[in-house]
Each structure stands twice: as structure tokens, then as C-alpha cells.
Amino acid sequence: MTDRQNVPVPAEQEAIQMVRRGRKDAFRLLVENHWERIHNLLRRFLKDPDLAEDLCQEAFLQAFTSLDTFDETRPFGPWMSRVAVNTALMHRRKTGRQVVVTPYDENEIRQWLPGPGERVVGAMIVDEFLARLPESFRLLFLMRYALDLSYEEMADFLSEPVGTVKGNLYRARELLKQAVGEPESRPQLVAEGATP
Amino acid sequence: MKERSTPCLRSVDFQAYLDGELSPTVRADLERHLGTCSQCAATLAAMRRIDGLVADACRPGPEDRPSPARIDRVMSRILGTPAGVPVTPVSTSGSPTFWETLTGWLQGWPAMAGLGAAVLLIAVLWVGRGPSALPSRSGSSVPAPDIALAPPEQGFRFVVKPTSGSPSTSREGLLEEGQPFLAGEAGILRSGKRYEVKDGAILLAGTFSGPGPGRTAAIGTAPAQAPAGSLDRFDLDIALTGPARFIPGPEGLRLETGAMVCTFRGAHPVFTVTTPYGKIEALGTRFRVEIRPGEAIVQLEEGRLRLSTARDSAMVTGRQRARLHSSGGIETGELGSAPLPPRTDPGPGSAGDSSADSLHQSY
Numbered sequence: 251m252t253d254r255q256n257v258p259v260p261a262e263q264e265a266i267q268m269v270r271r272g273r274k275d276a277f278r279l280l281v282e283n284h285w286e287r288i289h290n291l292l293r294r295f296l297k298d299p300d301l302a303e304d305l306c307q308e309a310f311l312q313a314f315t316s317l318d319t320f321d322e323t324r325p326f327g328p329w330m331s332r333v334a335v336n337t338a339l340m341h342r343r344k345t346g347r348q349v350v351v352t353p354y355d356e357n358e359i360r361q362w363l364p365g366p367g368e369r370v371v372g373a374m375i376v377d378e379f380l381a382r383l384p385e386s387f388r389l390l391f392l393m394r395y396a397l398d399l400s401y402e403e404m405a406d407f408l409s410e411p412v413g414t415v416k417g418n419l420y421r422a423r424e425l426l427k428q429a430v431g432e433p434e435s436r437p438q439l440v441a442e443g444a445t446p
Numbered sequence: 447m448k449e450r451s452t453p454c455l456r457s458v459d460f461q462a463y464l465d466g467e468l469s470p471t472v473r474a475d476l477e478r479h480l481g482t483c484s485q486c487a488a489t490l491a492a493m494r495r496i497d498g499l500v501a502d503a504c505r506p507g508p509e510d511r512p513s514p515a516r517i518d519r520v521m522s523r524i525l526g527t528p529a530g531v532p533v534t535p536v537s538t539s540g541s542p543t544f545w546e547t548l549t550g551w552l553q554g555w556p557a558m559a560g561l562g563a564a565v566l567l568i569a570v571l572w573v574g575r576g577p578s579a580l581p582s583r584s585g586s587s588v589p590a591p592d593i594a595l596a597p598p599e600q601g602f603r604f605v606v607k608p609t610s611g612s613p614s615t616s617r618e619g620l621l622e623e624g625q626p627f628l629a630g631e632a633g634i635l636r637s638g639k640r641y642e643v644k645d646g647a648i649l650l651a652g653t654f655s656g657p658g659p660g661r662t663a664a665i666g667t668a669p670a671q672a673p674a675g676s677l678d679r680f681d682l683d684i685a686l687t688g689p690a691r692f693i694p695g696p697e698g699l700r701l702e703t704g705a706m707v708c709t710f711r712g713a714h715p716v717f718t719v720t721t722p723y724g725k726i727e728a729l730g731t732r733f734r735v736e737i738r739p740g741e742a743i744v745q746l747e748e749g750r751l752r753l754s755t756a757r758d759s760a761m762v763t764g765r766q767r768a769r770l771h772s773s774g775g776i777e778t779g780e781l782g783s784a785p786l787p788p789r790t791d792p793g794p795g796s797a798g799d800s801s802a803d804s805l806h807q808s809y
Contacts, residue, residue, distance in 0.1 A: 260707050260734075264734070274525050281517050289509075289510040303516075311523055377503045391504065396505075400465075416462075423496065427493075
């Protein structure tokens with residue numbers, strides 16, 4: 251399920267109703283269904299496998315304790331994503347590291363880009379690119395590609411105007427394009443960079 | 447070096463186009479433009495390539511998989527049980543009994559303790575009917591029954607539920623041969639071939655000989671184009687939620703992991719869902735099956751199901767739930783007060799025998 255799915259999954263809807271009636275064990279279905287996506291998000295965002303594991307658990311625990319606030323007529327996935335992102339951001343705040351999206355500073359990103367000598371190809375460079383991005387920009391990419399959030403949802407998540415999100419995403423992509431190389435300007439990457 | 451030309455003004459829309467953020471009108475207009483502007487088509491192709499690379503890089507990896515141990519750790523914390531204690535049955539000895547399940551349900555109504563006690567008393571009396579009512583759950587594991595598979599040319603039509611207003615590349619999972627599928631896409635699932643739904647939902651649709659132009663539109667395939675084959679005997683919808691593994695066959699579906707909701711729309715032959723722990727034969731019904739470690743949970747909203755394992759069998763009617771254990775035992779009980787989600791398309795479906803007077807009928 252992607253987060254843009256706006257229809258609840260019947261089995262999950264039922265599981266939520268069961269949890270609300272006291273069947274805590276019914277929450278298992280929700281953990282099973284969403285663990286992979288949430289863990290992926292946190293692992294890539296935090297770049298720390300152990301911390302990602304811990305916060306993934308925390309996020310599900312938080313979701314369980316906050317389930318009363320969830321509107322079950324809506325899909326569980328986006329709400330769970332929000333809980334996970336908030337859990338990660340809260341952790342950063344607790345450890346004294348704020349994740350702020352604005353103001354956008356291209357130079358800030360450029361210094362994280364791989365240099366010419368470091369350039370690799372294809373998906374590898376994107377992994378590298380994502381890993382080197384400041385957290386705020388990495389989060390933008392993850393929200394767009396791992397969670398499939400719309401601009402509006404991303405803006406809502408980050409309490410930023412839609413235009414800011416859209417602009418930052420556009421500029422980050424432009425930088426990625428430069429790093430990966432456009433086919434017409436980097437013909438050597440066309441062959442090497444092809445993904446299976 | 448190739449000389450760059452001035453970018454077409456329409457290229458400013460490409461990011462929004464790829465992100466599915468354009469209105470249908472603007473999108474259609476841009477697509478028409480792409481048919482006539484080779485420069486834009488090339489630019490968009492390059493952007494798609496980058497987009498695909500990022501999407502690939504953001505996909506979950508093997509390290510993200512939800513192993514039972516991981517899920518157990520979370521559930522241990524949620525249930526307040528010590529870490530390391532399995533919280534969902536992984537063997538017959540670890541499974542909650544029907545009694546435990548019942549008391550679990552009652553925990554949800556602390557304010558109704560008196561009523562709960564009365565219900566418990568009734569439950570005691572019912573459980574006290576003896577082993578014929580609740581088969582013993584001890585015993586050796588039962589090998590998973592199998593279904594005969596149809597020749598590969600027979601297929602099962604499917605449609606992937608759209609994730610947004612317009613079709614876009616879905617990141618929900620992979621279907622046949624690892625090819626990404628598109629939201630809103632219809633196609634054929636080959637009998638006897640294993641499919642995996644990593645996440646999200648996929649809707650399998652049976653034959654639509656009974657009518658409903660809307661239903662035909664829903665799968666995007668005219669009935670006349672449906673392949674000939676025994677699977678076309680069924681007039682039903684199956685919504686699978688992932689992670690799930692399933693194999694369509696001529697008698698029905700083998701569900702190895704995940705969960706499914708099955709809704710029949712009209713008269714049909716017996717449709718069989720084969721799980722690792724037993725078989726469920728649907729005789730006109732709407733029901734849900736979920737595979738869990740050591741058991742298959744069946745919830746029946748209406749109609750009739752025949753359940754069977756290697757050492758037990760039962761018929762359930764009306765709103766009931768049942769467990770098929772790896773030990774070969776079957777437990778049944780009334781479905782809780784919460785109904786299964788309402789049908790999206792009621793259709794002319796068969797209500798079947800909705801009476802719930804028989805909690806467990808051996809036959």
C-alpha cells in the first residue's frame with residue numbers, strides 16, 4: 251500500500267475495531283502490514299540500523315497507544331507514517347538535532363554531493379546521494395518516494411507551505427540529475443547507469 | 447558535445463506530472479503535447495529515468511522485512527508481556543485457547559463486567575459440551591493440503607486498486623516475474639504460478655457473466671476477452687492484502703501468507719481456499735481468511751463455509767469465526783459484534799444461511 255491510497259484496507263479496519271474492543275493482539279496485523287515500509291523509512295532517514303529498529307518499535311507502540319485518535323474511515327498507512335516521522339523527529343529534538351526544511355540552501359546540499367572522483371553509477375549513486383543529503387532533504391525524498399506522499403501531505407507533515415516543499419524537491423532533484431548525469435551530457439553513464 | 451536547445455515551456459510541468467500532481471485536464475493536455483514535441487518527450491524520459499532510480503533506491507530492502515521475531519518484540523511490548531515470549535501462537539502449545547480469546551474480547555468492555563460474567567457463564571456451559579464441540583488442539587502438525595493446479599494457459603483476472611485518481615506507477619509491490627504493476631491495471635494471473643503482494647491490496651475478480659457494466663469497467667476487461675478456463679466459473683471478488691503469497695488454481699486459491707476478503711456475487715460452484723493449516727470451501731458467502739503462524743483465522747460474515755483439516759472438519763454458517771490449527775484442530779465461535787467491512791458492491795450475492803444457531807457442526 252502506498253500512502254496515497256485513500257481507502258482503508260478492510261482487514262486493517264477490522265483489526266483496529268478489534269483493538270478498540272480490547273483485543274490488543276489484533277494490532278499484530280497492522281504491525282505485520284506496515285513494518286517493512288516504516289522500517290525502511292526510518293533506516294534510510296536515520297542512517298543507523300539499530301536506532302531505526304528501536305524507533306520503529308517505538309513508532310508502533312506510539313501508534314497503539316494513540317489509536318483512539320485515529321479516524322478508522324481513513325487508511326492506516328499515512329497515519330502510521332506520520333507517527334513514525336514524528337517519532338524520528340522527536341528523537342532528533344531530544345538529542346539536540348533539529349530537522350528543519352527551510353531555508354533552502356543549495357550550497358548546503360552541494361557540499362554533500364559526491365565529488366567527480368567519487369561518482370558511481372545507477373542506483374548506487376542515488377543511494378549515495380540520499381545518504382549524503384542533510385536529513386531534511388533526505389526526508390523529502392523519502393516522503394515522496396518511500397511513502398508516496400503528495401505535495402500537500404508533505405507540506406502538512408513538515409508544517410511548510412506547499413510551494414516550499416515543491417521548490418525544495420525540485421532543486422534537490424536537479425542536483426541529483428547533475429550527480430547522476432543526464433544522458434545527453436554524460437553518455438558514459440547511459441550504459442553504465444542502466445538499472446536491471 | 448550536443449548543443450542544448452531552449453527548453454520547451456511545458457517542461458516546467460514535468461515534475462508535477464511525474465508526481466501525479468496535475469489535474470486530469472492539464473495532464474491530458476500535456477500528454478497530447480508530448481505526442482508532438484520530441485524535445486519534451488526526451489526530457490521527460492530522462493526525468494523518468496532519474497525518478498525510477500530514486501524510487502528504486504527508496505524501496506524496502508531485505509533488512510526491512512518483518513520477521514516474526516521483530517513483530518513479536520513489538521507485540522510483547524504492546525501486550526505487556528516479557529520480551530522473548532511469543533505473543534502470537536507459533537505452535538499449538540503457544541496458541542491462545544478459545545477461552546482466552548473470549549476473555550480477551552471481554553477485556554474490551556470493563557464497564558460491562560456483570561454482563562461479561564454472564565457471557566462467560568454461557569461460554570463455560572458451551573465449552574463444557576466437550577471435545578466434540580471444541581476439538582483437542584494437541585497433536586502433530588498436519589502437512590499442508592494442496593490443490594490441483596490448472597494448465598498455465600488458464601488465468602485469473604486481476605485489477606490493482608488505484609492509489610490515486612489517475613493511474614500512476616504503483617510502489618505497492620511486484621507481480622508476475624518481478625514486473626512492476628500499475629495502479630488500475632488489469633491483467634491475468636496464471637493458474638499455478640505463485641504471486642506475491644508485498645504490501646497494499648490487489649483485487650482479483652472472477653467471471654462477470656452476471657452483470658453489471660460497472661463491474662466490467664472495474665476490471666477494464668470485457669467478459670468476452672476473459673480466457674476460457676475453470677476459474678471463470680466463479681463470480682466473486684477477492685481482495686488480498688500484503689505481505690501475501692498466493693497461487694490461483696482451478697478450484698480456488700491457495701493462500702500461503704497474508705490475508706484476503708472474499709465476496710461472492712451470485713450462484714457459483716464451490717470455491718476452495720487452501721491454507722497451510724486446512725481447507726475452506728465456500729458455499730455462497732462473504733468471508734475473510736488470514737494466515738498467521740501456526741493457524742489460519744477465518745471470519746464469516748454471511749453464507750456457509752465447510753472447513754476441513756487432516757483430522758477435523760466443521761460447517762460454519764452465519765456470522766462466525768474459526769481457527770484452523772497446525773495441529774489439525776478446528777475451533778469455532780460467534781463473530782464479535784463488529785461486522786466485516788461493508789461491501790463496496792452488494793450485487794446480487796447469495797446471502798446463504800445466515801442463521802448462527804449452530805456453533806460447530808461436525809459432519
